[in-house]
Amino acid sequence: MSMRSILGLGIALLSAVSVAQRPLKVTILHTNDLHAHMEPTPIRGATFGGYSRHATLIKEIKKKEKNVLVLNAGDVFQGTLYFNFYEGLADLACLNEIGYQAQTLGNHEFDKGPKPLIEYAKRANFPLIACNLDLSGEPELAKWVKPYTILEVDKQKVAVIGTILEDTPNISSPGPTVKFKPVFDSVQMTIDELTKQGVNKIVVMTHHGYDDDKRMAAKWKGVDLIIGGHSHTPLGTPNLEGWRASGGPYPTYVKNEAGEEIPIVQAWEWGKVMGKITIEFDAKGKVKKVPEAVALVVDSKIAPDPKIETLIDAFRKPIEAISSAKVGVCEQAITDRTIVGYFLADTYVAQAKAEGVAVDFGLMNPGGVRANLEAGDITYGMAAAVAPFNNGIVVVDVKGAKLLELLQQGLDKGGLIPSADFTYEGAGGKLVSAALRGEAVVADKIYKVAVNSFMADGGDSLFALKEGARVVLKASDLDAFQAFIKANSPLKPITTPRYKK
Numbered sequence: 001m002s003m004r005s006i007l008g009l010g011i012a013l014l015s016a017v018s019v020a021q022r023p024l025k026v027t028i029l030h031t032n033d034l035h036a037h038m039e040p041t042p043i044r045g046a047t048f049g050g051y052s053r054h055a056t057l058i059k060e061i062k063k064k065e066k067n068v069l070v071l072n073a074g075d076v077f078q079g080t081l082y083f084n085f086y087e088g089l090a091d092l093a094c095l096n097e098i099g100y101q102a103q104t105l106g107n108h109e110f111d112k113g114p115k116p117l118i119e120y121a122k123r124a125n126f127p128l129i130a131c132n133l134d135l136s137g138e139p140e141l142a143k144w145v146k147p148y149t150i151l152e153v154d155k156q157k158v159a160v161i162g163t164i165l166e167d168t169p170n171i172s173s174p175g176p177t178v179k180f181k182p183v184f185d186s187v188q189m190t191i192d193e194l195t196k197q198g199v200n201k202i203v204v205m206t207h208h209g210y211d212d213d214k215r216m217a218a219k220w221k222g223v224d225l226i227i228g229g230h231s232h233t234p235l236g237t238p239n240l241e242g243w244r245a246s247g248g249p250y251p252t253y254v255k256n257e258a259g260e261e262i263p264i265v266q267a268w269e270w271g272k273v274m275g276k277i278t279i280e281f282d283a284k285g286k287v288k289k290v291p292e293a294v295a296l297v298v299d300s301k302i303a304p305d306p307k308i309e310t311l312i313d314a315f316r317k318p319i320e321a322i323s324s325a326k327v328g329v330c331e332q333a334i335t336d337r338t339i340v341g342y343f344l345a346d347t348y349v350a351q352a353k354a355e356g357v358a359v360d361f362g363l364m365n366p367g368g369v370r371a372n373l374e375a376g377d378i379t380y381g382m383a384a385a386v387a388p389f390n391n392g393i394v395v396v397d398v399k400g401a402k403l404l405e406l407l408q409q410g411l412d413k414g415g416l417i418p419s420a421d422f423t424y425e426g427a428g429g430k431l432v433s434a435a436l437r438g439e440a441v442v443a444d445k446i447y448k449v450a451v452n453s454f455m456a457d458g459g460d461s462l463f464a465l466k467e468g469a470r471v472v473l474k475a476s477d478l479d480a481f482q483a484f485i486k487a488n489s490p491l492k493p494i495t496t497p498r499y500k501k
């Protein structure tokens, strides 16, 4: 080897070392659980979220700061008519334009089976990531979904590892070809592989919820930051009118076994906030400092980005026609949400029967009834306003004793709304009786209870529903509700109460 080439090699080595060992400051902007909320969400006279505001916000931050990453922690699918109509592709057009750099797969990404997700993945300008999937049975999807992505920031590597909820087959429809592996081990194996490759800055972008994030943060070795989703947890959000209370600080720190404080962040839901966390890594890739961390409120003070607005306008037009289509008639205005809730509980039962699934009765969570019914025509848009979440319907096996606990738990929060044939009574907040077709609930009997997927997933802390064996119906709650309205039109208010608090 000549002197010159030795010298050259030395310089190359030296620069490789100096590149790898420089400190790095990165700002990460993140959203999760957008659920097709392309447009801002109205809350008490104000509006929050909207992709066009996100675009403006991100552009402004990128103007002022360098090393900005834009990430999404899953559940872009399902939640508004935009999804029903475009199956994620309308959202994707905006996310591409905004410049997202990676997205974790959420459980809802599988709501329509692997096909729409493949179409989405093909067109995404950014990688979809989930390290705990075995896609060998779904090669078309395997082409697009990777365990992690490595983003180059100021000539350094930042790895972002994705995870998807292990429980997805129970609450969504991935089908038999997509296999889910345990999250914890899959992530640790991926970290170890990346560490061997010399990558020392590792972000895990999860989709399994805040509690699991905290639990796993304590145990994983080599994670620098966790960006989460799925539990729709507001972290560090201000106490605005009509907003859910913050579920913890932004970031939430959890100490791991090596004594490091691991920051966990999440950005609530529907893009109403955007998370912003700035991290200073030291030369070894350890988090040295978090100089800025804030859940940015996405409100009307942020100007809409004209390009995204044009996109959304174009996507909105065909939806407007669907939205105004008549589904049925309501005999008189029903402003009592409990009565609207009766319709939904009855809807779940009717749909189970229509699909040939055994069912005893239905239960509806009062918080899931989102609008009243006006007198006159009921349009698709109005039905969608009542049940906007595009939940699935699930028939869960619940033991009588658990059922009584559930009803008591419901009483503490305003009372679960039952379908026809089921009645219960509380006195001073205590459950005193419950009966199916007039027969008292038996403690060790199994009841087949139709609920929405939010409840079946343990939403509203109804954890007993999460435990039982289940059948997921084919129709969404909104599709089933439309069928119910059609079959029972004109809707009349139900005047006999089915439960007493």
Ligand SMILES: [Zn+2]
Residues within 6 Å of the ligand: 075, 106, 107, 108, 207, 229, 230, 231
């Ligand atoms: Zn989710």
